[in-house]
Amino acid sequence: MWNARLISGVVCGSVVIVTYAQAANAARSQDYSPAQFISVLNGLGYAVQLDAPITDPRVQQAIRDFQVQYALPVDGTLNNPTQDKAAEIVRSLQSGLNRVVKPSPQLPGSQFYGRQTEAAVKQFQQQNRLPITGTATLETRRRLNAILNDEDPLTPPTTPSTPTTPTIPAERSQLSIYTEPQIKAILAGFGYDINPQAPLSDPATVRAIRDLQRLYGLSETGAINRDTEEQLSRVMRNLRNNLKLILRSNFAIAQYYDAATRAAVEQFQSRYGLRVNGIASLAVRSRIDAEARRIRSGS
Incomplete structure (x- = not known):
């Protein structure tokens, strides 16, 4: 049985892919199990419980919300484009955290949102005066991207x-x-x-x-x-x-x-x-x- 918070797998390939069918090889190393995908949804700030079944109405709603947000086919299922996008977001998040937070050991650059990723997110939130939840909400990811793009340099807060x-x-x-x-x-x-x-x-x-x-x-x-x-x-x-x-x-x-x-x-x-x-x-x-x-x- 998969652990909903297990970090495993190695992402393969480095070629830029433009079609959904090809993207599966680059964006994710394997299909998500339901528990693994629910862990990703939870880690990205969607209102789902880690022990909820994939058929839970809130999980179904979260999947559709995710699909609508990223202009994916909206069917409430773990279709290939949905899994690819989730893997892409998590990999990008882990890469950014490695550059900004520099956790030791570094995050694996995988498609899974596990305890190591959660701990790095908490560290980033603490450093940037965000609510320390371990959840990579849109606010947290925007702040991370801004720092990576030199748009939001870390400066002491003004009174x-x-x-x-x-x-x-x-x-x-x-x-x-x-x-x-x-x-x-x-x-x-x-x-x-x-x-x-x-x-x-x-x-x-x-x-x-x-x-x-x-x-x-x-x-x-x-x-x-x-x-x-x-x-x-x-x-x-x-x-x-x-x-x-x-x-x-x-x-x-x-x-x-x-x-x-x-x-x-x-x-x-x-x-x-x-x-x-x-x-x-x-x-x-x-x-x-x-x-x-x-x-x-x-x-």
């Missing part, structure tokens, strides 16, 4: 000035995926009881954001940071992709909870005997995911 305004609006100005109204539309569309007229720092909105961050394994800050925006984008694109498949419509794959999304959710709820309110709560999203899986499997 922060006393803030005179809430931190959330200041942070929003640096983000480009969503506006505040779009964020609140998603939260309301997911069934959170928030005040659409209140700022993102409103306690009810902060609680809703923190709950979503907990659900998807993000840092529970209660603020909309880049990782949270990207996760919302993945969830929304997956939701709309599934609705398009189920309803057999020309529904656009976008990242917003707009009137078209609400109408599609209402149509789904009506078709499957659910309460028709246009709200894609976690239970409704899970039902949508299940129906989409059933259609894809042809059952």
